[in-house]
Amino acid sequence: MDLKKIKKIHIIGICGVATGSIAIALKKAGYEISGSDKGFFPPVSDLLKKENIKFYPGFHENKMLENGNPDLIIIGNSSGSQNPETLKARELQILELSDAEARGKFFSHEENIVCAGTWGKTSTSALLSFILLDNNLDPSYITGGISLSHDPAKIGKGKFSVIEGDEYKTSPFDNRPKFFHFPPKHLLLTSISWDHADLYKTENDFIKIFKDLISKVPKEGILAVSSSNVQAFELSKDTVNKRVTYGFKETDDYQIINIKESQTGLEFEIKHNKQIYKIKSPMLGLFQIENITGSFAMIRETTNLDPKNIIQSIKKFAGIKRRLQKRFNNKVTIIDDIAHSPEKAKSTLTEIRKIYHKKIIAIYEPNIGSRQRETIDKYDGAFSSADMVFIPRLTKLKISGKEIKPLEGDELTKIIKKTKSETFYEPNDEKLIERVYQTAENNDVIIFLGSHGFRGMIESLIEKIK
Numbered sequence: 001m002d003l004k005k006i007k008k009i010h011i012i013g014i015c016g017v018a019t020g021s022i023a024i025a026l027k028k029a030g031y032e033i034s035g036s037d038k039g040f041f042p043p044v045s046d047l048l049k050k051e052n053i054k055f056y057p058g059f060h061e062n063k064m065l066e067n068g069n070p071d072l073i074i075i076g077n078s079s080g081s082q083n084p085e086t087l088k089a090r091e092l093q094i095l096e097l098s099d100a101e102a103r104g105k106f107f108s109h110e111e112n113i114v115c116a117g118t119w120g121k122t123s124t125s126a127l128l129s130f131i132l133l134d135n136n137l138d139p140s141y142i143t144g145g146i147s148l149s150h151d152p153a154k155i156g157k158g159k160f161s162v163i164e165g166d167e168y169k170t171s172p173f174d175n176r177p178k179f180f181h182f183p184p185k186h187l188l189l190t191s192i193s194w195d196h197a198d199l200y201k202t203e204n205d206f207i208k209i210f211k212d213l214i215s216k217v218p219k220e221g222i223l224a225v226s227s228s229n230v231q232a233f234e235l236s237k238d239t240v241n242k243r244v245t246y247g248f249k250e251t252d253d254y255q256i257i258n259i260k261e262s263q264t265g266l267e268f269e270i271k272h273n274k275q276i277y278k279i280k281s282p283m284l285g286l287f288q289i290e291n292i293t294g295s296f297a298m299i300r301e302t303t304n305l306d307p308k309n310i311i312q313s314i315k316k317f318a319g320i321k322r323r324l325q326k327r328f329n330n331k332v333t334i335i336d337d338i339a340h341s342p343e344k345a346k347s348t349l350t351e352i353r354k355i356y357h358k359k360i361i362a363i364y365e366p367n368i369g370s371r372q373r374e375t376i377d378k379y380d381g382a383f384s385s386a387d388m389v390f391i392p393r394l395t396k397l398k399i400s401g402k403e404i405k406p407l408e409g410d411e412l413t414k415i416i417k418k419t420k421s422e423t424f425y426e427p428n429d430e431k432l433i434e435r436v437y438q439t440a441e442n443n444d445v446i447i448f449l450g451s452h453g454f455r456g457m458i459e460s461l462i463e464k465i466k
Contacts, residue, residue, distance in 0.1 A: 003105065006071045006095075010064055011035040012085050013076020014055050018166075019099050020044035021142055021153035022074065024051050026106065029155040036064065036085060037076075041453070043146060043321070061088035069094060074102045077171055098171040100178035107140045107153070108182045109161035113298060116165030116179055116213060117190030117232065119344060123283075123291040124188055125164040126152075126320055128298060132160050134313040135305055145338075148318035148325070160302075167209055169199055177209045183216040188224045188298050190291065192231035195341060196369045210235060217241050222301045224294055227252050244301055246293045254297040256289055263333075263355050270296055277307055280315050284324040284335075285351040324348065328462045333445045336458055340367035340451035342375065342382035348449060349385035358443045361436055362386040363457070364416075365394055365450030371406035376415055383420040386447075390436065391416070393427035395452050433461050440465075 011023050014035025024047060027033045035048070035055035048055055056063055064070070064085045072095045075086060089096060097105065115125040122145040129141035130150050138158035144166060146152050165179035165187075192210050200206040214236060217223050225236040227247035236243055246254040253272065260267040265282040268289055281292055292314055299310050319325065321336075328334035333356065339348040345364060352360060362383060369375065371394070383389045391413045407415070413425035426432040440446055446461065448454055 006031065008032045008034075008068065008070045009072045009074060010070040010085075010089075011055075011074045011076065012059065012083065013037050013079030013099075014048065014053075015039070015041040015044045016076045016078060016099070017044055017144060017146065017152070018103075018142070019074065019076040020048055021146075021151075022099060022102055022106070023048060023053055024151065025142065025153035025155050027051055027053055029106075034064070034067070034070070036060070037079075047146075059083040059085045061085055064088065071095065072097065074099055075171060077169070079172075098174060098181075100166070100170045100181045103142055103163055103178075104182035106155060107142050107161055107163055109140050109159055110185070111160045111302065112182065112185045113160065113162045113188060113302065114165040114179060114182060114184035114186070114213075115162065115188045115190070116167065116210070117226075117229075118167075118193040118195050119347075120190030120226075120287070120291045120294070121164050121166070122320055123288060123323055124190060124295050124298075125162050126150075127292065127295045127314070127317055128188070129154075129162040130317050131295065131299055131305075131310055131313040132158070132162065132303075134316065135309055137303070143320075145320040145323065147320055149316065165213065167206075168196055175199065177213075179213055184213070184221065185218065186222040186224075186298065186302055187214065187217045188294050189214070189232045189236060190226055190294060191229040192235065193229070193343065195343075197372045197374045198369045207231065207235065214239055222298065224298045224301065226290055226294060228290060242301075244297050246297045247290065254293055254300075256293050259286070259289060261286055261355055266292075272297075272300070275307075277311060279311060281317070282315075283317075283319040284326070284355070285348070286354065287347060287351060288319075288324075324351070327458055328465065331442050331465060332440050333443075334458065334462060334465075335445060335447040337447060337449055338451055339449040340365070341370040342366070342378040345449045346382040346385070349383060349447070352445060352447060353385040356443075356445045358445070359387045359439075359441065360385065361388045361390070361440060361444060361446045363390045363392060363432070363436070363446070363448045363450075363454070365392060365452050365454070366407075366412070367451045368406065371412070373407065376407075379412075379415050379419070381419045383416055383423070386420065387422060388439065389416055389420055389423040390432055391423065391425045392429065392432055392454070392457070429455055429457055430460075433457055433464065436461060437464050 015037040132139040138156040139160040141162040142153040
């Protein structure tokens with residue numbers, strides 16, 4: 001593909017986090033951008049409006065073509081392969097890319113760093129890109145979340161690029177993992193734990209895609225891997241390139257020591273080659289310590305940046321929206337987090353329990369994979385660190401235009417209730433917020449866990465408390 005010949009790009013499903021980020025980065029790089037989606041979805045739609053990107057609700061071939069045929073269409077993963085804009089573009093033989101393919105074409109440079117893993121990939125890709133950006137290396141990058149410190153995507157002129165390596169399918173008509181489309185020069189592998197049971201039916205199916213990813217790192221590349229995650233650590237042993245490990249073991253190349261965590265952030269030290277580096281971060285959650293250390297290791301191994309400058313950038317980085325993000329901190333603390341599986345919810349709640357010592361009230365909505373019946377056993381004890389759990393009305397799901405019958409709110413409540421008796425189903429949003437409001441006391445924590453936006457419930461609760 002000759003990118004120099006492309007001027008007009010239309011993005012179908014533009015209000016997704018990934019597609020919205022692509023749109024903004026391409027607009028700033030000089031391309032003419034338009035887009036469509038089934039609805040407007042904040043905060044992405046708000047960011048698109050801020051950048052004066054033209055987009056409209058619904059899929060209408062006449063609107064897509066009203067200013068002339070686009071040179072390229074990019075199709076978001078949730079937009080479907082049979083919507084009228086996609087079909088019309090194919091009829092006109094307009095060049096077509098999935099959003100994953102677009103990342104590989106527009107964002108992947110000579111020194112491409114891919115951040116992959118069941119968890120940690122968004123935080124590490126955002127932090128890595130921020131460090132490179134903050135130190136004037138002008139990287140290209142794209143993450144799967146919205147940073148609180150810098151744009152979520154950029155097409156730079158430097159030799160480095162950072163791409164979040166999502167393991168989910170490329171598109172409705174391509175089941176290959178997204179990271180298939182941007183092979184790494186360097187790989188930061190945070191974790192491997194079976195996820196997306198709707199796509200990967202067995203654990204071996206899931207592990208295989210990461211084995212394939214590791215095999216794509218060239219001999220001159222760097223593989224940074226967490227020693228804390230057994231699957232990732234063991235799988236990386238067969239790599240042909242330089243492998244560096246990070247974690248809490250004395251044998252790690254980058255060892256984490258002397259940890260302090262509080263409601264204001266993290267302090268710890270990294271030991272490497274007999275040198276001690278003192279790290280401070282405003283982010284919450286012990287799990288972020290490994291993300292920070294993995295990022296520090298990757299930057300040290302691939303650049304000539306002064307460690308002092310790396311440490312200063314880490315201190316400045318505020319984190320990611322919906323990654324233990326404090327939305328309100330006064331009489332009570334309200335936290336928003338994307339923990340959409342029982343495993344992730346358990347990890348997040350465990351971290352919150354370490355630094356908050358009063359009541360923890362969790363509102364939880366799982367993703368598609370965690371509403372499959374194969375995942376039921378994973379809910380045992382997942383909410384043990386919470387005092388109360390509320391299950392809201394769950395988002396209605398469709399796959400390939402057909403309604404499916406996953407776990408619904410009432411059934412999920414019964415499953416969680418087996419190991420957390422104080423679990424309640426409340427399908428009415430206003431009633432749920434009122435119950436949480438009446439239950440919460442001073443210094444309690446209310447945490448929203450899930451991949452969906454909770455239909456404005458967080459904002460409503462904040463206004464009610466104010």
